[in-house]
């Protein structure tokens with residue numbers, strides 16, 4: 001069986017960034033990704049600017065693809081009352097169709113191998129891993145990174161704590177044509193049962209992505225009925241859906257989204273991105289965290305590969321500490337914000353308070369984001 005340095009399970013943002021970083025240093029890296037590139041993904045497609053300097057250090061220059069420059073947030077409650085604020089760092093509007101593909105091509109250019117296939121088993125025996133897919137592909141690796149996103153059959157196999165806990169969330173996304181939607185604004189509109197984010201991507205289309213509770217969704221038969229019966233209860237969304245043209249034949253959706261705490265290392269697999277913990281999407285920081293977590297893991301792994309006493313245990317410990325330092329606070333703030341937003345009277349009191357003290361909102365946003373990653 002072929003033995004390599006690093007196998008990465010999942011070629012989304014976290015997995016591909018780690019592949020670029022590690023393959024760029026000459027290590028032998030193989031990424032397993034179940035989908036072909038490029039493909040659409042359920043995501044708000046707002047990327048916080050904090051990871052731009054790090055991506056540039058990996059020779060990924062996203063500005064050359066003309067993303068939207070987003071510097072303003074509008075939030076509205078279910079009755080349509082809104083507040084507007086300047087985003088402390090701001091972000092870019094870029095589709096996952098393009099972003100993941102840019103990273104995929106860069107990973108190949110840096111020397112990573114990308115295999116199309118679904119990993120269904122990872123075993124750790126005698127201080128190395130065996131990674132396999134159902135078609136019989138097997139690879140032996142010194143290190144395995146779990147970058148397979150929010151939920152996978154691997155989580156079940158690894159018997160991870162969060163996997164059997166009930167989740168109450170699903171998400172839906174579509175692209176819409178609406179010329180007059182402003183390029184520099186991301187809006188977050190609350191409705192009874194969830195919230196919906198709108199922002200433009202590099203193609204000029206508006207990405208519409210919402211998170212909803214099963215409880216509110218199950219009374220309506222499908223996303224179409226839910227959109228007209230529930231989302232459109234918010235006057236801003238109603239106005240948008242009345243005038244915008246849907247560009248997907250069918251919206252994309254994902255279910256069983258868990259915001260539970262997750263292990264950062266499981267059976268010696270180093271978990272990255274959503275596989276290590278998912279921040280509530282209203283924070284608009286999950287993509288940046290996935291990319292940043294790849295950097296933290298890559299740095300500890302590179303130390304491990306240098307001749308020193310930095311063994312597997314030290315590498316794992318360092319990664320957990322760095323991950324907790326960087327992200328635990330943001331996840332907690334995200335959980336709190338989500339609770340407030342989903343409680344109609346608390347959400348209204350907060351909106352009212354923020355109208356009186358507008359400087360508070362950028363301060364709260366900062367707590368869900370990090371400093372520029374260099």
Ligand SMILES: Cc1cc2nc3c(=O)[nH]c(=O)nc-3n(C[C@H](O)[C@H](O)[C@H](O)COP(=O)(O)OP(=O)(O)OC[C@H]3O[C@@H](n4cnc5c(N)ncnc54)[C@H](O)[C@@H]3O)c2cc1C
Pocket residue numbers: 009010011012013014015032033034035042043044045046047048117118119120147148149150151152153154171172197209210211257272273274275278279281284285286287288290
């Ligand atoms: C509704 C919603 C809106 C969001 N909006 C935003 C936003 O606007 N801004 C933001 O920053 N974040 C947002 N996020 C969060 C963001 O999408 C994620 O945090 C980010 O995609 C995580 O990247 P990742 O690499 O960990 O996972 P992913 O990007 O999901 O990549 C995981 C990859 O692993 C592959 N895979 C899975 N299982 C296997 C397997 N067994 N074998 C091989 N491959 C496998 C998948 O096909 C996938 O390509 C949102 C999330 C949700 C749910």
